[in-house]
């Protein structure tokens with residue numbers, strides 16, 4: 001039995017305290033807006049309306065993978081790119097992507113157990129080191145994302161990192177064929193990272209102003225790229241990336257044209273609910289994907305109370 005959405009959000013609260021107004025994950029963020037247009041290849045590979053080749057308006061949120069809205073922009077955590085596609089029909093499609101190719105838990109069970117193992121001990125206010133060590137020893141897959149992040153300098157800008165969707169999905173093409181794929185948003189500006197020294201000297205909050213200045217000069221753009229698995233590649237485990245040499249297809253371009261002048265905005269009182277969208281883009285068998293939407297909805301209802 002996987003954990004319920006309430007049990008998942010309760011586990012975040014056990015570590016961070018009750019959810020008030022900010023998200024328990026990617027608590028820090030800035031709203032933006034823009035548009036997305038599928039390439040002809042995207043229209044061929046998915047019959048979902050978002051890939052029909054027309055310009056689709058988007059609500060965007062750039063985030064920092066911290067539990068505290070005042071957390072630093074310089075830490076070895078993920079950055080986020082969340083997108084709500086608003087179809088002219090009024091339908092929406094949401095996604096929330098991160099600046100790492102892998103997730104920190106192979107299953108929702110491991111996510112909940114990992115959070116509970118890190119709950120502060122009432123006596124010390126700190127997690128119990130034995131409980132954390134025992135959990136990690138029993139769940140080595142939960143260390144892979146942290147190891148990737150420790151070995152990779154943080155992005156110099158929200159505009160200069162790839163953002164991976166991480167979970168695999170099933171794309172139904174115009175030919176009726178259903179193909180598993182993962183996506184990544186590749187920055188048109190190229191990948192640029194902070195230097196080791198900048199991770200110590202940059203202010204705790206620089207990403208929002210950097211993006212505002214950048215977008216004031218010219219739109220910030222990303223290519224949406226699909227990656228297809230080879231036989232034997234695991235479509236169910238988000239802690240393992242598929243090798244780089246797998247076939248890829250550029251399916252669309254995201255253009256960021258506006259950044260909110262300060263905190264708040266259209267991205268704040270919503271949650272990016274990754275729904276199972278039939279037809280065109282549906283869930284794979286990855287169990288963490290199935291756990292997301294319900295947990296995001298419970299989190300949203302608690303932070304809007």
Ligand code: HEM
Pocket residue numbers: 008009012022023024025026029061062063079080081082096097098103105107108111164165166167238270271272287288289291292295296299300303
């Ligand atoms: C077991 C799987 C997962 C669970 C239970 C989970 C849980 C959550 C929750 C509760 C939130 C806060 C939602 C809100 O209040 O609106 C959140 C946000 C977020 N998650 Fe996940 N998550 C999971 C997997 C993932 C994966 C695989 C990714 C990577 C692509 C990811 C990326 C994000 C991002 C970027 C946000 C911030 C969204 C925003 O900007 O509003 N999550 N997650």
